[in-house]
Amino acid sequence: MRDVIALIMAGGKGERLYPLTQDRSKPSVPYGGIYRIIDVTLSNCINSNIYKIMVLPQYKAQSLVEHLEAGWNIFSYALGHYLKIVHPQMRTGDQWYQGTADSVRQNLYLIERESSEYVLILSGDHVYKMDYSHLKAYHQEKDADITVPVIEIPVSEGHRFGILEVDHDYRISGFQEKPLAPTAIPGDPDHALASMGIYMFKTRVLVDLLKSSDKDDFGMHIIPEALKRYSLFAFPYKKENCIEDFVYTITEDGSRIRILEPCVQDSSYWRDVGDLDAYWNANMDLTGVEPMFNLYGAKWPLRTFQAQHPPVKTVFKNKSAHRTGVALDSIVSHGTIISGGVVKNSVLSYNVMVRSWSEVRESVILSDVEIGRHCRVMKAIIDKKNIIPPNTEIGYDPEEDRKRFTVTPRGIVVVAKGTFT
Helix, strand or coil: CCCEEEEEEECCCCHHHCCCCCCCCHHHCEECCCEECHHHHHHHHHHCCCCEEEEEECCCCHHHHHHHHHHCCCCCHHHCCEEEECCCCCCCCCCCCCCHHHHHHCCHHHHHCCCCCEEEEEECCEEECCCHHHHHHHHHHCCCCEEEEEEEEEHHHHHHCEEEEECCCCEEEEEEECCCCCCCECCECCEEEEECCCEEEEHHHHHHHHHCCCCCCHHHHHHHHHCCCCCEEEEEHHHHCCCCEEEEEECCCCCEEEEEECCCHHHHCEEECCCHHHHHHHHHCCCCCCCCCCCCCCCCCCCCCCCCCCCCEEECEEHHHCEECEEECCEECCCCEEECCEEECCEECCCCEECCCCEEECCEECCCEEECCCCEEECEEECCCEEECCCCEECCCHHHHHHHCEECCCCCEEECCCCCC
8 A cells, every 4th residue: 555645634614513613623523432533534544554644624623733743643754654734835826725626636746746656535524444455456456547435325315425326337427416316226226326435546647637627526526527538436335345353242151252253344334424413323323232333343443642531430339329320331431430320322531520310321422521410411412621510401301402502403412612611
């Protein structure tokens, strides 16, 4: 993978994730307790042996930059490895990045001076596991100019995605942006192929396309234009991408054994964390005995900056007073104290306090939050630096919740940073 440069798009405003993006960019939103969303894409790069990475931020980028500097300063320039944070420099005009394609166009000089054969365009706000070496091998096998990974979705969901039309060899013949009547997969009328927002280019093709067009977006503009001049193929993620990793399983006698699984369960998992409901879903997918997305793989680890906090603590075992500190089917991060409360099917970030006789269910609690005594929290996202007063109920009365907080179409209650101080 030495001849591949990865460019990670991290400049979107993240308006559909507001208020979580009130003071941070979408890729830097916390995820899974200790991670940021961008850590997933960066970990895919490292695990795929890609060590030439450029991150292109724009809006509210300070927390993202600080996170990358603190947790991803692992590259050796002496070996030709790097992670570059490339802010808008207005080298081609007086405008900020106008879209995904424009952000790359403004930095083509960085790509051209590297002389790498391939460029991999990635998003910093998707959750999935992909070995990009599989994508490159497929790209070379097809002798493609551009390869677009796709995931199978029900035709009924096609209006939410960019849909690719392909022939039986997965050669791309057309592109539809959020169509009302999506084109189905050949031979499978119930499913369509949705673009995952990932693009592998031959470098010379990318340079030619961006220099000959002033359009701003890859999905909406560059890919449809490229169909007229170049060879494009779809990479079937579910069928082709498979990651080998160690997993744990429970035998009939109840013992726990570690085995090497040639194709782990979540190899075809993909989530676009584009709005608050999707963000809540992506976090809930981490909980449970057999999570849909597993953070505990040994051969495909997720890296991040680990904040320094003491271990998790649970206290009080007083059945007579119904005061028990316990967490069930949940992820609980360092510095958290569950002090006589109950946490179920939830994700707790650093330094969370759950006080006595409180219950937290199916919720995402970010760092430095205190849940007061006798509180009930259900199907909520609580941003950092909130001290929830005793006897507060969140997620049980939609009408009252809408008066105070953001409530999503699915009914998830979102408490903005610093609402309760």
